[in-house]
Amino acid sequence: MKADTVSEPSLLAASGLTRAYREGKGVFDIELRLAGGEVVGLMGPNGSGKTTLLRLLATAATPTGGQLTWFGNSNPRDPSVRRRLGIMLDQPAHFEQMTGYQNAWFFAHQFGLGDDLSRERLDELFRWSGLSEARDQRVSEYSLGMKRRLNLVEALVHRPSILLLDEPTLALDYRAELDLIERLQLLSLTGSAVVLATNDVHLAERLCDRVLFLHEGRVIREGRVPELLTEVAGAREVQLQVNSPIGLEALRSLPAVQAANVEGDTVHIILARGANPAQVLAVLNGTADLVSTMRVRRPHLGDVFLKLTGVALPSAHR
């Protein structure tokens, strides 16, 4: 992945980028520069603006404010810009009555590949994605995971300069996830930049050079993964599975607690450096039957987000 190359020109640059929707949602004042070989993660809860931002970067949505350039070009409809983007949007939309191979062939040609090159690359990518045997099946017969893998094939086939992926590991099995990580690492080594919207903290920690935390449409924190993790360095996360609701106020008032949040029947608590988990249990004194399980573990990017916003990332704790 990418080393520090401050002087390298940006493949993509966003300044004050805004897309406002009527109901007050959208993304606002986004600043982003993307250099060749860089892998950037967009993280945030549902509705935080990850998908909107990715659509703007992918030219699938039009900004209502700010500037956005790709390879120095600000025209999102310029075919020469789009030909260098590889896109996997949140919905794995395909021509359902056509086979997987027919779909991929169409997109390969739309992005400028000829017959021979399409055939060669698609053969390799279908093998890589595990779709070889299903290539002549109609997409309507594919599972969600297969459709998403086909999306990846279509996004990768023309070897884009910028790859934009929305939740790329969603519905993928562990093996496919590892294959994807390896592929993206190789792609970044060849100079392509990758932006991925994800709440998979393990993927982000393993793959991303930099992460942008989005909350209510704004970037609330940006940094390199090790820098962000220092926010919670030495801290620990306590997960309590509770049998009935508990008040968080008493927990949050403890000096030992940096952040606390409830998600279903699980309470996530970030303990300050050196704090003892027993202090948390002391608050719940007299309600010992309230807690059915308790886990203590090393914190990750999801905990940084929780500490910053008080909101848990969906599936951040998996």
Add this chain to the structure above:
Amino acid sequence: MLAGTIWQRELVEFAQRRRALIIKLVFPLLVAVPLVLSGAPTIYAAMALTMLAAIVGALGSGAVLTRERQSGLTLRYRTLPVTPGRLLIERLTTNGLIDFVQLVPVLLLIAVRHPSEFAWWPALLLSMAAVLLIGNLTGAVASTLSDSPGEVMLYVVIPLIPLLYLSGVFTPLEQPVLPVISRLLPFSYLYQALLGSLGGQPNLLPWETVLGGFGFLVGAIGLTGWFGRRVLESD
């Protein structure tokens, strides 16, 4: 079959949907056979066939594009390295061509039944093509307003019915201003060409109808390109 271009893809997908293909070919014949073979008054036959051509294209493209918008395919089209105008022209002209093929059996039926009206055939073909493309464009624009393929039918019919009336398709236009308005609408030329080719008494000459049909066909292609961004980039 592999398709690398937008128009090829439309044709391949259509050809692969055999049931839809058969229904599309049979449906117009079900309307046309009784009208053309039973010796129904030509004004009724021409009226029904004009309505058929106007609605076939509009409903087809409206329903397909609404479904694509819901499934996320419109977003994918939006990211293709093709300008929106060219993309919409390529899609709608191909769909218009498929609709034209769908109506070929009807045209052959008319030709067999009224072989002496050959002078009207250039006008009939051109005005039919123009109406089919304008119908497809109407459906495409309607798809941006609707949330379901069922709802799009409403948005298609609402403008088409008054326009068909103003084209003199339902009743002869007697107020002095209405015939002038009808000349500004593509449906009137198809209606006149159908009247002529069915052996009726049209108000226009064949060459006037050819000019009208050609003008609207060229205009429809230009308008389709102009509407590209409106149709493909509306959220």
